[in-house]
Amino acid sequence: MARRLSILKQPIFSTFNNHLIDYPTPSNISYWWSFGSLAGLCLFIQIITGVFLAMHYTPHVDLAFLSVEHIMRDVKGGWLLRYMHANGASMFFIVVYLHIFRGLYYGSYSSPRELVWCLGVVILLLMIITAFIGYVLPWGQMSFWGATVITSLASAIPVVGDTIVTWLWGGFSVDNATLNRFFSLHYLLPFIISAAVIIHLAALHQYGSNNPLGINSSVDKIAFYPYMYVKDLVCWVAFAIFFSIFIFYAPNVLGHPDNYIPANPMSTPAHIVPEWYFLPVYAILRSIPNKLGGVAAIGLVFVSLFALPFINTSYVRSSSFRPIHQKLFWLLLADCLLLGWIGCQPVEAPYVTIGQIASVGFFFYFAITPILGELEARLIQNSNVCEDLSPRKLSHIFKNSIYVVK
Structure with a gap:
């Protein structure tokens, strides 16, 4: 027992213990509070699958589409990695949107948790940027034209708009330089999101979690483990089943069919949909x-x-x-x-x-x-x-x- 206590006093283990095991949690929180940990799980899935996909992806306008097809057809388990990553983005946004609306309903943005909410908004903005540039990487028709339309919006900014567009494109059109820039940023941004998530959690744990009644629960808190983690575990299992249905039975239902056509700058789609x-x-x-x-x-x-x-x-x-x-x-x-x-x-x-x-x-x-x-x-x-x-x-x-x- 004494040895166990001495180990828990070490900085790394004590931090882990204070924030994940003995973390005081309001006793009346519901399953709606499990979407925060689910968002962390989604981020982990996206980073792991993204790293392995990057090993086989080629960021070149002549080879990007073919490299994605190579991953799907020739790489062992490549189809699973690709479908997990593509559908994982949708799962990530579903979980985060539910997390945001839960916060809106229960007033989780109220004082003294302003910083927690503001960091969450920053994370959402980083997620949107990361997802957009990731959508460009397969270099299909919708990828190319979506990148062209959205990046050109920056030209509306007075004085510096055209300069920003030229910098984003790396030239005077969406081309190979654009694809290389987007690939580099798409690889980098998830790690920045991870850092923002850690700060988000630190800000949350400063004052503790909110609860469905919105009341002062400082006198009625219990340890996260072994009591409250069970609720998160139930939601993780339910999420795994929901996620698996899309991966194995409807992997393309959330995507656009035009993105399975190689990018063609000379042919504009009838209706550009993100x-x-x-x-x-x-x-x-x-x-x-x-x-x-x-x-x-x-x-x-x-x-x-x-x-x-x-x-x-x-x-x-x-x-x-x-x-x-x-x-x-x-x-x-x-x-x-x-x-x-x-x-x-x-x-x-x-x-x-x-x-x-x-x-x-x-x-x-x-x-x-x-x-x-x-x-x-x-x-x-x-x-x-x-x-x-x-x-x-x-x-x-x-x-x-x-x-x-x-």
Whole structure:
């Protein structure tokens, strides 16, 4: 026993023990809190499969498509690596999107966890960049034209736009230099994401995890192991089954068939569609006829997410006790699904109009957030229980009640 305790006091083992074994966890967290560890598992899968795929991939415009076919046909187990990596990106985004919406519903961005949320937004942005440049690497028709369309958006930036595009392309068109740059960045960025994830976890463990009630749970915490890890283990098994269905039975259902055609700069596809996880942002981009306005709208999406902890005025965390926010949350979720559907439709009526309305709806959620706390306080003030309390007094009560974690 004494020897075991001495080993646990070593820096590496003590850090592992404090953050993964004896880490104090709120006793009432649900399975929705397992998506963080699932995201880490997805990142691990993507890095491992990506490293092995890079051993056989050739970043050259004349050989890239053929090297992918070589991996699929000639490399032992290559088809499994490729399908795990391609579908793993979709699984990664599914898990992260669920993780984000869980945070929105339960107010995990509220003080004192602003840094945790902001780091999560940075990780999401890095994921999107990594996934986009990775989608270019197979050098199929959709890869080539997607790279051409998206990178050319930078030309809308005043003064430096054309210079940025030339730097991204490595010349005056999407060509071999572009493919080499994207391959290098795609190999590098997952390790940067890993570093950001470690900082994200460190910021989370500084104040501890939130919980479904949004209450101060410092007096009711239990060790992560052997109690709470079982919930994560159940979700890992369920995820493995879900992931395996796509790998072994529907490996191409989430991809575009045009990407199995070699890239041809002389033949433009009838309808350029990005991967499904880009569709909501792509729909917002297309909803604005001005190129610069579209780029600004994309930037505003991430600025809104980044600013959310600082514009939030509610002292109640969980939407279970916020009826107005609960309705707005479900409207936001429905709006994002609608934007995803619009993003894969042709740029014509009525899809353009629907996309513009849905884009306004998306930003409305963030625009109303600064006054939502006041509205909810007035709603409680008008109830029979709190009719004699002003919104200012109610805010003071909430601030010092069990609904806020200090």
